[in-house]
Structures are given as structure tokens and as C-alpha cells.
Amino acid sequence: MTLARILVVDDEPQIQRFLKPALSAAGYDVVEAATGAEALKAVATLAPDLMVLDLGLPDMDGKEVITSLRGWSELPIVILSARDRESEKIAALDLGADDYVEKPFGIGELTARIRNALRRRSPHELQPPLIQADGLTIDTVHRLVSRGEEAIHLTPKEYDLLTLLARHAGRVVTHRTLLTSVWGPAHGEDLHYLRVFIGQLRQKIERDPTQPTIVRTEPGVGYRMLAEHD
Known part of the structure; x- marks a missing residue:
């Protein structure tokens, strides 16, 4: 149990x-x-x-x-x-x-x-210990990310962003929520931080980073991660 x-x-x-x-x-x-x-x-x-x-x-x-x-x-x-x-x-x-x-x-x-x-x-x-989307697996217990047998190495900030989006898959997470949760309240307006790290994250987890299907942009609002039923 x-x-x-x-x-x-x-x-x-x-x-x-x-x-x-x-x-x-x-x-x-x-x-x-x-x-x-x-x-x-x-x-x-x-x-x-x-x-x-x-x-x-x-x-x-x-x-x-x-x-x-x-x-x-x-x-x-x-x-x-x-x-x-x-x-x-x-x-x-x-x-x-x-x-x-x-x-x-x-x-x-x-x-x-x-x-x-x-x-x-x-x-x-209740959140499962394993979260999956488009072939990507996030092990929240061991803080590991993989696609099939291949491990994907993320920085701590990239992992924090990914898991925050994954725990709310299918729902939009606002720019401010992402920034304050990952970088702290003083960075609530630092959108350039977010854009840079989202870009880096997509390079590592997306099959085609130029056409992202896992982390989607909601223009002017935030980002939304693919839900299993999307």
C-alpha cells in the first residue's frame, strides 16, 4: 500500500x-x-x-x-x-x-x-507514478524520463516543467503558474525564461520539435501537455 x-x-x-x-x-x-x-x-x-x-x-x-x-x-x-x-x-x-x-x-x-x-x-x-504521452514515459518516483528503452536526460528545471505540465495533462497551465512554480514568485513575468526552457525541452522530448505534439502552445496564455485522449 x-x-x-x-x-x-x-x-x-x-x-x-x-x-x-x-x-x-x-x-x-x-x-x-x-x-x-x-x-x-x-x-x-x-x-x-x-x-x-x-x-x-x-x-x-x-x-x-x-x-x-x-x-x-x-x-x-x-x-x-x-x-x-x-x-x-x-x-x-x-x-x-x-x-x-x-x-x-x-x-x-x-x-x-x-x-x-x-x-x-x-x-x-490521484496521480500515477508513471505518466505517458505519445510514447514518452515519465517516472515521477525516480525522476526519470524515457522513450522506449532510451533514457532522456533533462536538467532539473526541464524536468520540473515537464512534470508540472504532465500532472495537468489536457489542461492549460498559464505562463505565470509555470514561472512561479519552477523559478519562484520573483520570476512571474520572465517569459523569456519560459520560452527558452520550453524550446530546450521540446528538442529532447518531441519526435519533431518543429511540430510539437506533446507540449503545445496556447498563444498568449501558457502551455498544455498532450492528454492520452487528445
């Missing part, structure tokens, strides 16, 4: 030191991020099943993470924050968080909220 993967996003070392063993003991695979940028990248590349998110992050407010994430993912989000004002809770929930737990907290309550949020997740949202 595959363990559910929990992404803990918190910049307090003592919280990370407590939560990782506690959630591991509860039967979860735990990965960590300390900033909003790291969190968005981890969602794109590590395929967590749920995020535990602090609102007070060093690079952005946690509500900005929710807003950015909800542009392309329905990943369950449980807020874990010292902010106890009703307005903060309402804002986070209205933006798309699934639940809200205040610090200080009991691990029993948090794990119960996590179980509840995971139960509500639709079966079609």
Missing part, C-alpha cells in the same frame, strides 16, 4: 522537527518546505497528496500560496497557523483551503483533519 505523501510548509524548525516524526508515525510519507516558493515547486515535482500550510512564511503570505496553487491544483490544504482571528480563517477558507488548525495544536486533532481532507479527495485526482 502506497503511503499518502504530506507536504509540511513551515519555516519554524521546531515545528518541522515535531511534525515529521509525528506524521511519519501516523503512517504518512512526509516532505518539507520552508517557503512559499519551495512549496509551489514541491507540489509540482513531488506530487504530495495533501499540504499542511503555515500562513506566516518568509517570502510570501500563505494565502498567496493558496491563490497560486488553486489556479492549477485541487490539492487538499490544511492550514496550521498561530493566526487566530476569524477574518484570517475565513479568508484562507474562501481562497480554497480545506481546513484550519490553530497553533498550539494537538497532533491527534491535526491527523484527524488530515484524514478527513484526504477522504474528500476525488479518486481521479
Whole structure:
């Protein structure tokens, strides 16, 4: 049985030191991020099943993470924050968080909220360890890409772009979402980064890079990866 993967996003070392063993003991695979940028990248590349998110992050407010994430993912989000004002809770929930737990907290309550949020997740949202498109295979567990027996060597950024598009195959992923998820919030408008890396990626994965069929351009909006039924 595959363990559910929990992404803990918190910049307090003592919280990370407590939560990782506690959630591991509860039967979860735990990965960590300390900033909003790291969190968005981890969602794109590590395929967590749920995020535990602090609102007070060093690079952005946690509500900005929710807003950015909800542009392309329905990943369950449980807020874990010292902010106890009703307005903060309402804002986070209205933006798309699934639940809200205040610090200080009991691990029993948090794990119960996590179980509840995971139960509500639709079966079609679960991502397979292998993603295929037009003969291309992406092994998200081992971070490997291949066509048939031939391995395709991608840079870390190229791989991150490909897996982000693959996890949302058939749907348009906007320029800004790709840039902020792979390069961070400061690069949200750096379209030249994206064009260069998409071009490099196509050279490696497309049968004919001049007529791409796997990663398609949606002019003025973003990119869309081939879905199996396209």
C-alpha cells in the first residue's frame, strides 16, 4: 500500500522537527518546505497528496500560496497557523483551503483533519507514478524520463516543467503558474525564461520539435501537455 505523501510548509524548525516524526508515525510519507516558493515547486515535482500550510512564511503570505496553487491544483490544504482571528480563517477558507488548525495544536486533532481532507479527495485526482504521452514515459518516483528503452536526460528545471505540465495533462497551465512554480514568485513575468526552457525541452522530448505534439502552445496564455485522449 502506497503511503499518502504530506507536504509540511513551515519555516519554524521546531515545528518541522515535531511534525515529521509525528506524521511519519501516523503512517504518512512526509516532505518539507520552508517557503512559499519551495512549496509551489514541491507540489509540482513531488506530487504530495495533501499540504499542511503555515500562513506566516518568509517570502510570501500563505494565502498567496493558496491563490497560486488553486489556479492549477485541487490539492487538499490544511492550514496550521498561530493566526487566530476569524477574518484570517475565513479568508484562507474562501481562497480554497480545506481546513484550519490553530497553533498550539494537538497532533491527534491535526491527523484527524488530515484524514478527513484526504477522504474528500476525488479518486481521479490521484496521480500515477508513471505518466505517458505519445510514447514518452515519465517516472515521477525516480525522476526519470524515457522513450522506449532510451533514457532522456533533462536538467532539473526541464524536468520540473515537464512534470508540472504532465500532472495537468489536457489542461492549460498559464505562463505565470509555470514561472512561479519552477523559478519562484520573483520570476512571474520572465517569459523569456519560459520560452527558452520550453524550446530546450521540446528538442529532447518531441519526435519533431518543429511540430510539437506533446507540449503545445496556447498563444498568449501558457502551455498544455498532450492528454492520452487528445
